[in-house]
Amino acid sequence: MEEKSRSFYQDAFSRLKKSPTAIVGLIIVLIFILIAAFAPFIAPYDPFEMNLRNRQQAPSWEHPFGTDFFGRDVMSRMIFGARISLIMGITVIAVRAFIGIVLGLIAGYYGGWVETIIMRLTDAVIAFPGIILALAIMAVRGPGLFNVFFALSIVGWTTFCRLVRGEVLSVRERDYVMAARGLGASDLKIMLAHILPNIMPAIVIYATLGIAAPIISEAGLSFLGLGARSDQITWGFMISMARPYIRYAWWSITFPGLAIVVVVLGFNLLGDGLRDALDPRMKDV
Amino acid sequence: MKKLKLRGNFCFMAMMLLLVTALVLVGQDGAGANPRSDLNWGRGTDATTLDPRMARDVYSHEINMLLYDELFYIDHNQEIQLLLAKTLEYPDDTTYLFTLHEGVLFHDGEELTAEDVVYTFETMMDPDFGSPHYDGLQPIESVRALDRYTVEFKAKEPDAVLIYDLDHRIVPKHIAPDRPGGDFAYRPVGTGPFMLERWEPNDVIVLKKYEEYFRSPAKLETINVRYIPEAEVRFTELLGGALDLSDVPSAELDRMKEHPDFTVGGYTTLNYFPIFVQHDHEILSQKKVRQALAYGVDMDELVSVVFETAIPATSVFIPGTWAYAPEVQRTYEYNPEKAKELLAEAGYPDGFSITLKTSTGTTNVEFGEILRFYWLQIGVDLEHQTSEWSTYFSALQEGDFELAHSGMVNAFDPDIFLRRYHSGNIPPYGANRGHYKNPDLDQIIDEARRIVGDQEARAELYREAQRIYTEELPNIPVRYTQMHMVWNSDLDFEWLLNTQFRVLRESYWK
Numbered sequence: 163m164e165e166k167s168r169s170f171y172q173d174a175f176s177r178l179k180k181s182p183t184a185i186v187g188l189i190i191v192l193i194f195i196l197i198a199a200f201a202p203f204i205a206p207y208d209p210f211e212m213n214l215r216n217r218q219q220a221p222s223w224e225h226p227f228g229t230d231f232f233g234r235d236v237m238s239r240m241i242f243g244a245r246i247s248l249i250m251g252i253t254v255i256a257v258r259a260f261i262g263i264v265l266g267l268i269a270g271y272y273g274g275w276v277e278t279i280i281m282r283l284t285d286a287v288i289a290f291p292g293i294i295l296a297l298a299i300m301a302v303r304g305p306g307l308f309n310v311f312f313a314l315s316i317v318g319w320t321t322f323c324r325l326v327r328g329e330v331l332s333v334r335e336r337d338y339v340m341a342a343r344g345l346g347a348s349d350l351k352i353m354l355a356h357i358l359p360n361i362m363p364a365i366v367i368y369a370t371l372g373i374a375a376p377i378i379s380e381a382g383l384s385f386l387g388l389g390a391r392s393d394q395i396t397w398g399f400m401i402s403m404a405r406p407y408i409r410y411a412w413w414s415i416t417f418p419g420l421a422i423v424v425v426v427l428g429f430n431l432l433g434d435g436l437r438d439a440l441d442p443r444m445k446d447v
Numbered sequence: 448m449k450k451l452k453l454r455g456n457f458c459f460m461a462m463m464l465l466l467v468t469a470l471v472l473v474g475q476d477g478a479g480a481n482p483r484s485d486l487n488w489g490r491g492t493d494a495t496t497l498d499p500r501m502a503r504d505v506y507s508h509e510i511n512m513l514l515y516d517e518l519f520y521i522d523h524n525q526e527i528q529l530l531l532a533k534t535l536e537y538p539d540d541t542t543y544l545f546t547l548h549e550g551v552l553f554h555d556g557e558e559l560t561a562e563d564v565v566y567t568f569e570t571m572m573d574p575d576f577g578s579p580h581y582d583g584l585q586p587i588e589s590v591r592a593l594d595r596y597t598v599e600f601k602a603k604e605p606d607a608v609l610i611y612d613l614d615h616r617i618v619p620k621h622i623a624p625d626r627p628g629g630d631f632a633y634r635p636v637g638t639g640p641f642m643l644e645r646w647e648p649n650d651v652i653v654l655k656k657y658e659e660y661f662r663s664p665a666k667l668e669t670i671n672v673r674y675i676p677e678a679e680v681r682f683t684e685l686l687g688g689a690l691d692l693s694d695v696p697s698a699e700l701d702r703m704k705e706h707p708d709f710t711v712g713g714y715t716t717l718n719y720f721p722i723f724v725q726h727d728h729e730i731l732s733q734k735k736v737r738q739a740l741a742y743g744v745d746m747d748e749l750v751s752v753v754f755e756t757a758i759p760a761t762s763v764f765i766p767g768t769w770a771y772a773p774e775v776q777r778t779y780e781y782n783p784e785k786a787k788e789l790l791a792e793a794g795y796p797d798g799f800s801i802t803l804k805t806s807t808g809t810t811n812v813e814f815g816e817i818l819r820f821y822w823l824q825i826g827v828d829l830e831h832q833t834s835e836w837s838t839y840f841s842a843l844q845e846g847d848f849e850l851a852h853s854g855m856v857n858a859f860d861p862d863i864f865l866r867r868y869h870s871g872n873i874p875p876y877g878a879n880r881g882h883y884k885n886p887d888l889d890q891i892i893d894e895a896r897r898i899v900g901d902q903e904a905r906a907e908l909y910r911e912a913q914r915i916y917t918e919e920l921p922n923i924p925v926r927y928t929q930m931h932m933v934w935n936s937d938l939d940f941e942w943l944l945n946t947q948f949r950v951l952r953e954s955y956w957k
Contacts, residue, residue, distance in 0.1 A: 212820045214752050232816060387807065392816045392831060403816075406679050406809045410698065 174363075177439040184435020190428030198244040205238035209395055218411040228413035230404060236414050239395050240421050246396045247377050247425065250311060254376035255369050257315040262322020263365065267353050269323070270330025281327065284320045292317045293379060297388075305388045307396075313383075314376045325368055329361035363440035371433030374426040381422055397422050482956035484668035486938070488948075489681040489693035491808065492836045493649050493674045498623065498632040499616035500571050503579035503878075504840055505856055510652055510672065512949050515616030515637035518545050518564065518598075521859050523714075523943035527610070531559065531617060531638070540899055541588070543600040543613065551661040553619045554642045561592035566620035568600075574876060577627050579844060582866070582877035583612035586896070605899045608862040640665040640952040649674055666955035678809065685709070685933060692934040697755040703933050712942025713931040715758070717765050719864060720854035721922035722803070727882045728849050730801070735793040737920040741779035743786035744821040750926045753813045760924035762917050763855075763864045769902060770861040770909040777917040786825040798826025803850040805831070806839040814852060846873075846880045852925065857945065861909050865892055868921050883921040888912060 178184050197204060207225075213233035221228045227236035269280040287295075299313035333339060334357065342356050381398025383389045390399040397418040404414035494507040499515050502508060518532040529535060532545040551559040568590045571578040586609050588601040602609050622636050635643055638661065641654040652672040656665045673690070675681045682699060684690040695703055704711045722740075726732045750759045761778060764771045790798060803818065805811040815831030822829050829850075834842070843851050858864045866872055869892050872879040895908040932942040940954045 210820070212817065214748055214817070217752065231813060232820070387812075387833065392812075392819055403812065406677075406696065407698075 174439040178435055181435045181438060183431045184439065187428050187431025187433070187435055190424060191432055194244055194248060194425050194428065197241055198248045201241045201245055205235075205241045207235035207238040209234060209239040209242045210393075211235075218407065218414070220411075221413050227417040228411065230400070230411070230414040231407060236400075236417055239400060240397065240418055243395045243397045243400060243418065244421070244425075246307065246390070246394065247380065247422070250307075250314075250380045250396075251373040251377040251429070254311060254314045254318070254380075255373050258319040258372070259322050259365060259369050261316075261319035262324075263326050263358070265319070266323040266326025267330060267357065270327040271334060271349065271353055271357070277327070280323070284323050287317065288320045290317070293382065296379065296383065297386075300383065300388045306391070307389055307394060310380055310383050310389045314379050318372070318375065321372075322365070322368065325364060326361060329364050330357055333357055333360050367433060367437045367440055370429060370436050373429045373433075377422065377426060377429075482937075484666075484956070486667050486670045486692060486951070486954070487690045488670060488672050489675045489684060489690040490672060491674075491676055491678060491681065491694070492806075494646075494652065495837045495840065496632040497635040497643065497646065498618070499637075500567065500576070500578050500580065500618060500623075501627065501632065503844070504836075506836070509948050510654075511616055511635075511637075512639070512947070513641040513654060513670070513951060514635050514639045514643060515618070516551075516639050517614050517616050518547075520614060520949070521611070521857075521945050523945050525859060525945070531564075540605045541602040543602075543610065544593075545598045545600075547596040547598070548661060549596055551638050552659050553622075553638050554636045554657055555619070555622065556659075557619060557621060559617065559619070559638050560595050561598045562595075563620045564598045564617055565590050565592045566623070566625075567615060567617045570623070570625050571615070573625070576625065577875065579878065580612070580615065582872045585871075586612075604897060606896050607899045607905060608860045608896050611859045611863060641670060644669070660952075662952075665952045667951065670951065676807075688935075691938055692932065692940070694931060695933050697931070700756070700931055700933075708936055709933050710936045710940075711931060711933050712940075713756075713929055714942070714944045715767075716856065716928045716930050716944065717768070717858040718854050718856045718928045719760060719763055719765065719858065719924075720757075720852065720926045720928060721760065721763070721924050723843070723848065723851040723853075724881050724883075724920075724922050725846065725849050726884070726921070727846075730793075730795065730799050731849060733793045734919055735789045736795065737923065738779065739786040739789035739793070739825065740822065740827065741920055741923050742782045742789065743825040743827065744818060745781035746779075746925060748781075749814070749817050749821070753810050753817065754926055754928070756929040756931065757926035758929070760927050762913050762924055763868075763922070764861055764909070764913055764916075765858050765927060768858070768861065770906050770913075772906070772910045772913055775910050775914045775917075777914070783821075783825050790825060790827075795826075798828065800828040800830065801849050802830045802832055803852065804839060804842060804848045805833055805852045806836045807833045811852070843880055844874065844878075846882060848880075854928065861905075861912075862892065862896055865909075865912060865916075868892075868916075881921065885915065885919060885921070888915050888919075891915075 211234060213229070216229055216233040217231060219225055219229040225235050225237065227240065230236055230239070265280050265284070269277040295317045296313040299316070300309055303309045303312065339352060339356055342352050380389060380396060381401065384396045384398030385402040387402065390396045400418040401415050404411065408415050490506065492506040494510045495504055496502050496507055497510060497514065499511045502511055516531045519527050519529045519535065522528045527535070531547055531551060533548050534546045536544040538544055545564070547559065547561060547564070553559060568584065568587070570576045571580050572584045572587065574581060586602050586604070586606050588603045591599050593599050600613060616637065619636050623631050633646060640657055640660045642657045644653040644655045646652045651674065654670040654672065656668050658664055675684065678694070678696045681690060681693045682695045685693045685695065700711060703709050724731050724737060730736055747759045750757050758766070761773065762776050790796065803815055805815060811833060812831070815829070819829040819831060839853070842848055843853065855864050855867065867878045868883045868885070868888055869877070869879060870884040870889050871877065873882050874880055891908050891912045895905045898904050934940050937957050938954055939957055941950050943950065
């Protein structure tokens, strides 16, 4: 079992290495993670330092991405902005995955009325367009980054729930599950030790592909003035503040926009590559 | 014969064809020469109420000045222009006698009489009605209809300023409620040159020409007042022809002045935009804290960056007006060291946290951001909260703020702004929203109002008021404003101080 599982992931990694797009995606994601982690060492300027006499300067050697309305260095702000964007993307997906896995495991494993209740609840949440529901939650709880995190976390778990339930259904009657049950293992043990590891690849793929969505949603909500405050930096907030000046200072809106595009692209390429690499059904190919 | 007839028919048809073509051509030509009769006007903020007795914000006033008439108004030369009133007499120094024009009809066809005028003022003077104009009408002893067309106002004592508070729009007694609420604010009936066709809040206000207007009716048939919150969008729509009249971002003013298709109008207002301070707040009630906040920001720099057309303010008195005396005012040059010292003396060496409320909008966000940057350097942690205009404005009116930034408009007389610092005018009955109390200032305000016909003596008192104001800083001065409006050059329009959109009655397409 141990041996087999390791070789599966080893196999997967060797397949991942062969896919150039996945490697590009991985590199992009790693670069952004490094940038976020070491922001204070990389950023050439203090991202909050205003210089009102040096406002809206075009890109130059001194300020590669120019300066914004307040004379702040756009590049430094983008470097710090990577933190909130990445943390938002990863934690929101983690929370969504956690809720979805718990509910999906229970629904798929027990079936019956438990499954009916959970899946109808899921259908009800899916029926709302995600961003509209998030906006409604923001309207009740008020603006702020934590509320953005909260709103995005509790609207997106439904797909995980459906995915996990479907996967559980496909493995729950397998021999090794039956065997574990015959040996008298508890329900919890069967779910966590025997079912979950076997459906993990699907979850990892979906989570990687899904990280882009909360990053875009956070940017959107911050753009609408519901997210970051002025003592926080996010790409969406930078775009929102720079938008009125797009005709005089294109750089302060274009570069944060590009950052979103590139990081989203990176996660999508990586996710695609992981799907090809991790899919157990691909093994025979 | 038959052939001839056929030829005749052919000729007839050919001639008809020619005629029709000619008519179509003429018709088209005619349509091209026929000027438009509608107007698309873009604004960044919607009205809050169209009941003028309840309206205290500029955005409602701009619409109400087309729907209603006052007894008189103040024109761009600061002079009184009679409107509903035919004559204004002062039999003694506490009596104002207005004779109304006869045959002025409300939009529903009823005639306006002295009773409507009395009713309008009586409801505003009723504390239960809750009018934001209540405090300004306090000096009135009585308002009576002497006959169908004569109204008499009696003041409690001689009053130099009361006349400006009689400038109110008259509502019909038979329709307007004497209690707040109801749908009058959404279905207004006035005597003005335009009637309301429909108001879809946060979308559009459609005004229609009122044919029976007692002076010459308007030349425009309809006015669409569109609510477009984004300045950039208003500007683009103006350039594209979807709007005929709008403000533009100040960065575009110079370009628009050169533009052959547009006219730019502008003037320096009688408006003052400070940072309102809540004096019930333990920290902000201390003079040294307020002075530290003033020393802690380079206001000249801030104003020039965020409000390009504005002038940095020094006090509640407007430069160029008769009471303005800069030589007695204390000024606060940017000095963060001095600010820190004052904070330490006041007992806050490590600073404190405070919130600023404003309405939404790019310039407000920028203002908050820069202010936060400056004050952080003296240890004051500013949190900036924005909300849409009507939410912000009701919080301001209720005194629900620590710091707030918006303006006071139309200081026809220094008292109009200064009285907002009188301890007798604390909400709900007055506009002293910061709950400021200063017996010395109260005394000057009261005394100056009682002096009728001696501007020198009032100016002398106001010198002392300016000294107190700039020393005590009940509010932190930010800016005096200029107003600009841009319109399609084919529209005959003038943008003047005080009269503003009133001119739309006479506007037409050339």
